[in-house]
Amino acid sequence: MRIGALAATAGLTTRTIRFYEHAGLLAPPPRTGAGYRDYPAETATRLAFIRDAQAAGLTLAEIRSILAIRDGGHPPCRHVTDLIDQHLAQVDERIAELTQTRAALASLQRRAAATDSADCHDTDICTILTG
Amino acid sequence: MRIGALAATAGLTTRTIRFYEHAGLLAPPPRTGAGYRDYPAETATRLAFIRDAQAAGLTLAEIRSILAIRDGGHPPCRHVTDLIDQHLAQVDERIAELTQTRAALASLQRRAAATDSADCHDTDICTILTG
DNA sequence: GTAAAGCTTCCACCGCACTAGAAGGTCAAG
DNA sequence: CTTGACCTTCTAGTGCGGTGGAAGCTTTAC
Numbered sequence: 001m002r003i004g005a006l007a008a009t010a011g012l013t014t015r016t017i018r019f020y021e022h023a024g025l026l027a028p029p030p031r032t033g034a035g036y037r038d039y040p041a042e043t044a045t046r047l048a049f050i051r052d053a054q055a056a057g058l059t060l061a062e063i064r065s066i067l068a069i070r071d072g073g074h075p076p077c078r079h080v081t082d083l084i085d086q087h088l089a090q091v092d093e094r095i096a097e098l099t100q101t102r103a104a105l106a107s108l109q110r111r112a113a114a115t116d117s118a119d120c121h122d123t124d125i126c127t128i129l130t131g
Numbered sequence: 132m133r134i135g136a137l138a139a140t141a142g143l144t145t146r147t148i149r150f151y152e153h154a155g156l157l158a159p160p161p162r163t164g165a166g167y168r169d170y171p172a173e174t175a176t177r178l179a180f181i182r183d184a185q186a187a188g189l190t191l192a193e194i195r196s197i198l199a200i201r202d203g204g205h206p207p208c209r210h211v212t213d214l215i216d217q218h219l220a221q222v223d224e225r226i227a228e229l230t231q232t233r234a235a236l237a238s239l240q241r242r243a244a245a246t247d248s249a250d251c252h253d254t255d256i257c258t259i260l261t262g
Numbered sequence: 263g264t265a266a267a268g269c270t271t272c273c274a275c276c277g278c279a280c281t282a283g284a285a286g287g288t289c290a291a292g
Numbered sequence: 293c294t295t296g297a298c299c300t301t302c303t304a305g306t307g308c309g310g311t312g313g314a315a316g317c318t319t320t321a322c
Binding site: 046084085099106124 | 173176177179180183184186187188197198201206207208211212215216218219222223225226229230232233235236237239240243246251253254255256257258259260261262
């Protein structure tokens with residue numbers, strides 16, 4: 001299976017697949033006589049796994065670490081569980097931050113509604129955002 | 132006021148202030164005989180405005196656009212209001228995305244708790260994340 | 263035989279907000 | 293007079309997940 005066919009199967013571009021190889025997510029495959037990459041069918045499974053893991057919010061570096069454990073012949077379940085816990089905590093933190101930003105923006109929105117543009121002087125650039 | 136004093140006043144590094152100039156947020160100030168940047172006191176206000184606007188989640192490009200309007204002699208209130216509305220919508224969208232990711236991660240966490248590592252075979256790399 | 267599609271490599275760039283390093287000029291204090 | 297803090301410019305790198313172009317092979321279809 002050449003790179004174009006694999007890309008079509010996985011719903012990726014050939015560029016992305018080469019990038020994954022470069023990033024250490026895919027082992028360099030054997031080559032045809034002409035130097036074309038010649039993938040085994042299992043590579044599609046691997047790409048599907050990468051997609052699923054990305055959908056869960058894992059980074060490529062984390063996915064690479066999971067694949068490395070599996071490639072080393074061990075089940076990566078424990079590591080995956082840790083990563084999930086860790087990401088869940090990060091997502092919660094990020095949501096809390098954004099909720100704060102949201103509140104600040106809503107407050108600015110109210111202030112904007114109450115602002116007369118005649119009160120906006122040069123000195124503070126824009127009274128809505130200042131102070 | 133030279134760049135070091137301005138940086139100390141604003142709580143920034145000299146590098147960041149030069150970067151702001153390069154990014155079009157600050158006009159190139161006059162220079163001393165030795166070629167040092169020599170800022171008027173109002174620049175501190177401008178930097179404080181940039182800080183406040185950043186705290187509201189605006190990007191430097193957006194802040195630059197606000198400053199450009201003010202520098203053009205107009206009150207930027209209307210533009211600022213639009214940007215706030217726009218960002219509020221973006222933040223809401225982002226929170227919704229993260230809430231979805233959070234739910235997905237929580238679901239994976241439950242699945243992980245129910246997974247026996249003996250069931251994790253090579254073929255699907257990690258059953259927790261697959262499917 | 264020829265044209266199009268597909269493959270190869272390499273280097274460079276996207277956004278975002280800085281940060282780091284190199285190599286040098288200037289100024290005040292001791 | 294020298295040390296050290298402060299200033300200048302320039303280039304380049306950070307993290308993240310790719311995307312883009314150029315220049316040149318190979319394969320496939322007609």
